[in-house]
Amino acid sequence: MIFLLGGPPRVGKSIISREIQQKHTVSVVSTDTLGAVLENVLSPEATPDLFVFGKFHEMPMAERVKLIMKDPAELISYVRKESYVVWKAVEAFIRRENDEGRDILIEGVAILPELMGQLEDIPHRVVFIGNQGENHKENIKKSAEENEYDWMRGVSNRYIGAFAVFVKRMSGYIEQETMKYGFKYIEMDKELFGDVTEEVMKSLGLSTS
Template identity: 30%
Template structure:
């Protein structure tokens, strides 16, 4: 079984993958890793085209989240994140088909996994081979308040943010992005778990649903 875990950044996908991996001794990979592997084979022109979010951040020359979220709207940021997710489909499919062929269980997580991407894989390989969930967050205020609890080493959001108001802007972007995932997931009949409250309880519920 291939377990696909999608949703906006900062919604618990990696936490779920790590816990599920530890509990059931399953291998997992992040689509961020797949993007970096694919990027090693892209030309400079392809890198610019296939990574619009990364290119937007690089172009400004200022890594600060404060500057980035001051300059760009949530709509713009979501747009480039969506654009950056598309070129990774083939890499996601390649991992999935290799593990399906070998009869292995495997977890793939990341924002690159959209409801449309997941649906394409389910239609091609079957529900008995691919299982899908999405994690979302809608409470921007709670997100901004809780973000400092992160235990991720060198967390990009904490390291590159100085202003409190930026955390709220990031939270609002994630809430808006979550709406997209929830609407599209409903279209295809995929299960969505809201992670605003009882985070670790929701992680456990999501894992139970997948297994």
């Protein structure tokens, strides 16, 4: 079975996926990994949309904060453009795993509700998560502090606050899209993380015990 977990950055998709991996014999792959492969075989000239979000990360920190606070919707459009390119690799990977009869959980930002129609002929289960809470900044900060490899470790509180605004806005966008296309959306703000993990498992048809 193909399992899919989508949602904005910094909402816990990777952590939840590792929890699922520990409880079930299912491999986990991130769309970030597939995107990184594409970045090494495709050029910015040939596929500029693949690198548009990367260019955002290359901007000076102050400019990134300014862009997010001015118009989070613009950053969401960057993510969507990149996701459409990465999805080509994701879909090809899904079809290969399905042909081989393997169980796989794919998590990442590139899993968008609007793209799920391309998997109509593939048995799969999908759920989306997000966080529209006012205090999500503290969640992001805590997560970064606990992981020495986290790319947000050591960034300013101002940037974390701005990025939390983006996550909130994109979570709202994802929620609207799930309603439009008929998928499950789980809001993480009011629930304990363990409860969300169990709800994700149930939504994917997996045992929580």
